[in-house]
Amino acid sequence: MAVSLRHVVTASVRSQGSDSDAAARQRLDELFKEHAAYVARLAYRMMGRDVDIDDVVQDVFVLLLRHLGRIRQPDAVRAWLATTTVRLTRRRLRVKSLRLLLGLSDDVGLADVRDGGSSPDERLAFRAVHAALEGVGVNARIAWTLRYLEEERIEDVARLCGCSKRTAKRWIARAQRAVKEALGHD
Amino acid sequence: MTEQRGQGDDGARDLERTLEAARRAAPALTPGRTQTWRWAVSSRLDGRRRSRMPALAACAAAAVLAGALVNVGWRALGIGADIDVTASASRSQARHASAADGQIVLPDGSRIVPDGPTTVLAKTIESDADILFELEAGGAHFEVARRPSRTFRVHAGPVTVQVIGTRFQVRRQDDHSAVSVSEGRVLVSWWGGSRELGAGEAGTFPPQPQPQPKPDAAPAPTTRRRAPDPGPDVLFAHADRARKAGKPDVAVAHLRTLVERFPADPHAPVAAFTIGRLLLEALGQPRQAAASFERARVLAHGAPVAEDALAREVEAWAAAGEPALAHRRAELYRQLYPNGARRGAVMRVGGLDKSAP
Numbered sequence: 001m002a003v004s005l006r007h008v009v010t011a012s013v014r015s016q017g018s019d020s021d022a023a024a025r026q027r028l029d030e031l032f033k034e035h036a037a038y039v040a041r042l043a044y045r046m047m048g049r050d051v052d053i054d055d056v057v058q059d060v061f062v063l064l065l066r067h068l069g070r071i072r073q074p075d076a077v078r079a080w081l082a083t084t085t086v087r088l089t090r091r092r093l094r095v096k097s098l099r100l101l102l103g104l105s106d107d108v109g110l111a112d113v114r115d116g117g118s119s120p121d122e123r124l125a126f127r128a129v130h131a132a133l134e135g136v137g138v139n140a141r142i143a144w145t146l147r148y149l150e151e152e153r154i155e156d157v158a159r160l161c162g163c164s165k166r167t168a169k170r171w172i173a174r175a176q177r178a179v180k181e182a183l184g185h186d
Numbered sequence: 187m188t189e190q191r192g193q194g195d196d197g198a199r200d201l202e203r204t205l206e207a208a209r210r211a212a213p214a215l216t217p218g219r220t221q222t223w224r225w226a227v228s229s230r231l232d233g234r235r236r237s238r239m240p241a242l243a244a245c246a247a248a249a250v251l252a253g254a255l256v257n258v259g260w261r262a263l264g265i266g267a268d269i270d271v272t273a274s275a276s277r278s279q280a281r282h283a284s285a286a287d288g289q290i291v292l293p294d295g296s297r298i299v300p301d302g303p304t305t306v307l308a309k310t311i312e313s314d315a316d317i318l319f320e321l322e323a324g325g326a327h328f329e330v331a332r333r334p335s336r337t338f339r340v341h342a343g344p345v346t347v348q349v350i351g352t353r354f355q356v357r358r359q360d361d362h363s364a365v366s367v368s369e370g371r372v373l374v375s376w377w378g379g380s381r382e383l384g385a386g387e388a389g390t391f392p393p394q395p396q397p398q399p400k401p402d403a404a405p406a407p408t409t410r411r412r413a414p415d416p417g418p419d420v421l422f423a424h425a426d427r428a429r430k431a432g433k434p435d436v437a438v439a440h441l442r443t444l445v446e447r448f449p450a451d452p453h454a455p456v457a458a459f460t461i462g463r464l465l466l467e468a469l470g471q472p473r474q475a476a477a478s479f480e481r482a483r484v485l486a487h488g489a490p491v492a493e494d495a496l497a498r499e500v501e502a503w504a505a506a507g508e509p510a511l512a513h514r515r516a517e518l519y520r521q522l523y524p525n526g527a528r529r530g531a532v533m534r535v536g537g538l539d540k541s542a543p
Contacts, residue, residue: 025228025311026223026313027312028227028228028231029224032220032223032224034228035251036215036220036223037215040213040215041212041213042211044211044212044213050213050214051467054219054222054223055215055430057223058223058226058227058230058426061223061227062227062230062231063316064516065227066231098237099426118211118212119210121207122207122208122210122211123211124207124209125204125205125208125211126207126208126211128204128208129205129208145454149205149208151207151209151298180201182198183200184197184203
């Protein structure tokens with residue numbers, strides 16, 4: 001049976017693609033199992049709202065799958081994920097600030113139906129902290145979250161934020177003042 | 187002074203307590219939500235790869251064609267055997283492909299033989315539990331090894347053929363697909379119906395309506411061949427892009443096409459769920475959102491996303507000002523998922539939590 005050139009070429013390209021597809025899917029499953037919860041929690045802590053994390057998690061894993069070949073050590077995956085999550089979250093928080101500045105609503109209604117396994121007290125505390133952070137800049141908010149909620153060391157906060165330790169300390173201090181003031185512990 | 191220090195200590199302790207509580211707050215991580223993320227990531231990666239395919243195929247075709255043209259040119263000039271080596275290598279590759287008739291053999295022994303040169307067949311999913319081929323044009327003969335633990339499906343336009351172990355033939359015919367079964371049984375499904383075909387049976391699906399005789403029928407217009415319709419993963423990727431670009435209405439349109447055309451596809455429940463979310467959160471249409479969540483739950487057939495869909499349905503009915511419906515769905519949730527991850531929120535929103543304000 002004669003097979004057209006188009007079919008030969010298409011079949012060849014596709015058979016190569018499908019082998020790598022299967023491997024990529026398996027790798028994606030493994031990475032999701034291992035890291036999705038970590039990325040989601042990190043994004044949640046920085047964004048402050050559950051409904052905002054879906055896009056961040058998806059974007060982070062799409063980027064991870066595209067850059068996986070460049071991450072040489074398996075141990076480096078988590079660090080890469082943390083840095084990328086911080087970067088993408090920062091971008092989203094900036095867009096959100098801009099939208100609010102322009103008077104565009106960011107309300108999602110009954111968003112708190114997604115409360116995970118948290119108790120009402122925990123949710124209340126989390127919201128109070130994030131309400132306090134609304135007034136500070138995005139960088140300060142992220143740095144403070146990494147330091148006080150994620151309990152990272154100052155040097156790790158600086159690395160994740162892509163700044164010096166001194167700058168990280170300054171951002172954290174600024175946010176800490178706002179939190180203390182808002183929560184009445186000044 | 188001591189009193190002031192004491193107040194300061196109390197304040198620091200209060201702050202630390204608040205922070206400890208805030209640290210324990212966690213996002214809702216249900217299996218359904220994680221599954222939704224995984225599908226979305228997978229679809230976005232597929233969409234990107236797929237968009238490169240035509241370019242890759244065109245480049246490869248151009249390279250082979252250029253080689254052939256150069257060879258013809260050299261032969262016409264009566265020059266050298268060196269070039270002929272390249273040309274014969276090209277021919278031998280083509281012979282190798284045609285010797286196997288473009289046949290695809292899977293590791294489990296299943297065999298797919300394309301009907302001819304016009305057949306365009308792509309394997310879009312291959313895992314232990316699921317194999318999916320997309321027949322974009324032409325026809326193919328399938329001999330599927332019996333593996334009850336795996337779903338073997340072929341998308342052929344508006345029709346999905348699902349088998350366990352059988353031999354069958356599928357051929358695309360514009361908006362329809364012809365299926366004939368040599369051995370075993372297959373389930374042919376399309377939007378609006380399905381039919382089982384046994385050995386020796388054949389049919390064209392979706393079933394064509396009986397033509398109504400028209401006395402003064404005008405001559406039929408010349409038919410134009412339509413471009414192959416995008417598959418479910420491509421539709422999902424389009425929807426995701428539209429959603430991210432801030433066009434939820436466009437995203438909903440893509441997802442609705444997916445759900446309507448591929449209700450049996452694994453993407454369908456997630457697509458219906460996402461429609462519900464967009465209608466509820468971005469488009470402010472809670473009634474339609476509730477209907478979509480219900481659809482997602484039905485399509486999920488008990489998969490993890492069904493729990494999320496039911497929880498969001500409660501939320502949508504509450505937002506639509508239908509407390510009775512929200513209440514009923516919340517009771518259903520309590521019955522189906524007594525230890526569900528969203529139980530607290532569902533009970534509260536559905537009005538079953540008497541302690542709620």
